[in-house]
Amino acid sequence: MPQEKESKIQQKLILSKSSTLFWEKGYAETSMRDIANECGFRPANIYNFFENKESILFEILFQEMEDILTPIRNLAEDESIDPRDGLKQVIANHLRMTLGEKRNAKLLFDSGLNNLSPKNRKKIIKQRDEYDRICLSIMSRGKKAGIFKCENERLAVYCIASMIARSRIWYTPDGRNSVDDIIEFMYEFSLKGLGVVKTGAKK
Amino acid sequence: MPQEKESKIQQKLILSKSSTLFWEKGYAETSMRDIANECGFRPANIYNFFENKESILFEILFQEMEDILTPIRNLAEDESIDPRDGLKQVIANHLRMTLGEKRNAKLLFDSGLNNLSPKNRKKIIKQRDEYDRICLSIMSRGKKAGIFKCENERLAVYCIASMIARSRIWYTPDGRNSVDDIIEFMYEFSLKGLGVVKTGAKK
DNA sequence: TTTTTATTTATGAACGACCATTCATTAAAA
DNA sequence: TTTTAATGAATGGTCGTTCATAAATAAAAA
Numbered sequence: 001m002p003q004e005k006e007s008k009i010q011q012k013l014i015l016s017k018s019s020t021l022f023w024e025k026g027y028a029e030t031s032m033r034d035i036a037n038e039c040g041f042r043p044a045n046i047y048n049f050f051e052n053k054e055s056i057l058f059e060i061l062f063q064e065m066e067d068i069l070t071p072i073r074n075l076a077e078d079e080s081i082d083p084r085d086g087l088k089q090v091i092a093n094h095l096r097m098t099l100g101e102k103r104n105a106k107l108l109f110d111s112g113l114n115n116l117s118p119k120n121r122k123k124i125i126k127q128r129d130e131y132d133r134i135c136l137s138i139m140s141r142g143k144k145a146g147i148f149k150c151e152n153e154r155l156a157v158y159c160i161a162s163m164i165a166r167s168r169i170w171y172t173p174d175g176r177n178s179v180d181d182i183i184e185f186m187y188e189f190s191l192k193g194l195g196v197v198k199t200g201a202k203k
Numbered sequence: 204m205p206q207e208k209e210s211k212i213q214q215k216l217i218l219s220k221s222s223t224l225f226w227e228k229g230y231a232e233t234s235m236r237d238i239a240n241e242c243g244f245r246p247a248n249i250y251n252f253f254e255n256k257e258s259i260l261f262e263i264l265f266q267e268m269e270d271i272l273t274p275i276r277n278l279a280e281d282e283s284i285d286p287r288d289g290l291k292q293v294i295a296n297h298l299r300m301t302l303g304e305k306r307n308a309k310l311l312f313d314s315g316l317n318n319l320s321p322k323n324r325k326k327i328i329k330q331r332d333e334y335d336r337i338c339l340s341i342m343s344r345g346k347k348a349g350i351f352k353c354e355n356e357r358l359a360v361y362c363i364a365s366m367i368a369r370s371r372i373w374y375t376p377d378g379r380n381s382v383d384d385i386i387e388f389m390y391e392f393s394l395k396g397l398g399v400v401k402t403g404a405k406k
Numbered sequence: 407t408t409t410t411t412a413t414t415t416a417t418g419a420a421c422g423a424c425c426a427t428t429c430a431t432t433a434a435a436a
Numbered sequence: 437t438t439t440t441a442a443t444g445a446a447t448g449g450t451c452g453t454t455c456a457t458a459a460a461t462a463a464a465a466a
Binding site for chain 4: 407408410411413414415416417422423424426428429430434435436
Binding site for chain 3: 210213244245247248251252
């Protein structure tokens with residue numbers, strides 16, 4: 001029975017509670033007391049599992065970015081995948097990660113970068129660069145194949161990623177649009193925006 | 204000679220310096236001492252011109268939103284304007300406001316809402332609703348005229364607005380793309396995304 | 407114009423609150 | 437017995453804000 005070590009359990013508890021608090025109230029507005037309260041112990045105990053407040057933030061940002069990256073890492077080099085499907089996978093995966101669990105989500109990712117030490121900030125930015133690279137490679141292949149007719153691939157990536165990332169702001173789980181609706185809409189919108197006239201597979 | 208009153212001058216100075224600091228460092232991370240330092244006097248003096256820190260934030264957010272709204276208020280009802288031109292005006296105006304002066308811009312607008320009192324927050328949200336209404340009315344007219352072929356107008360508005368608002372994150376004034384480049388790209392991208400096949404006027 | 411009065415602008419010092427973090431110590435688990 | 441988990445108390449710091457007061461400016465009266 002590979003029972004998880006106690007220390008790992010508490011670490012995960014702290015990360016989980018902190019994540020909710022950071023997203024809801026913001027990093028600066030969340031105190032170590034808030035986190036400890038939510039976990040059911042005193043603030044001092046947090047320091048048995050984390051070096052300081054910043055390391056908690058970093059762990060959260062890094063893991064979340066990793067969750068976004070992992071399912072699409074293969075898309076960058078795999079030449080056998082239709083760029084349209086690649087685009088759809090990126091959009092669907094990112095949107096599901098973004099809108100899936102969290103509620104009342106604010107923009108921890110963007111504002112939180114400022115609260116990181118230069119060393120940790122660099123690590124997150126490296127993840128972002130990888131995300132950009134994956135998307136760009138899909139764009140390039142789509143363009144080379146004559147499917148995408150976009151002039152500025154980088155701007156296209158930024159625009160599409162912006163639509164996705166910002167959905168955190170306006171999306172409400174009980175609204176008129178499901179996550180799947182949004183995925184479908186953004187995919188079609190992006191495809192047309194990229195100059196793809198006829199939808200490939202009518203699925 | 205309509206010389207400005209001293210009190211108004213200091214108020215504007217405080218607002219200007221605070222705006223820069225809030226955008227660069229974030230609201231919570233900016234102290235009244237920071238603001239006073241930037242203005243060249245002591246913190247206590249700020250309270251001769253503003254009730255408290257929150258009222259400064261509110262004034263900034265409200266004014267900025269007003270700057271975005273004012274130039275496009277006429278677009279909501281004016282039936283004589285081509286929806287394509289309406290769309291372009293919204294994009295161009297908003298982007299110019301967003302990317303124009305500020306640098307190192309973070310997402311004050313989104314995270315800052317949490318720091319407002321319920322009463323003030325309601326006022327800003329009212330402005331946002333007006334923005335949405337203007338965009339939606341342009342969409343509807345474009346759709347009714349058979350120009351836009353979008354199915355979900357609300358999602359379309361959110362997507363386009365997201366591209367614009369988030370450009371604050373990735374835009375750099377010294378980068379490869381000028382503001383005008385971005386305007387042109389987003390306009391074309393949105394137009395195609397909305398199903399407009401042939402560009403109306405080729406400039 | 408000068409002098410007096412009122413008003414505005416600016417200050418230093420202090421307040422209470424909360425902050426992240428440290429540390430010696432105890433309780434629990436291995 | 438050794439390691440891990442949890443605690444209470446305390447530290448030094450920063451925060452927004454208040455307040456009595458001083459300096460500067462404007463208005464009114466002489």
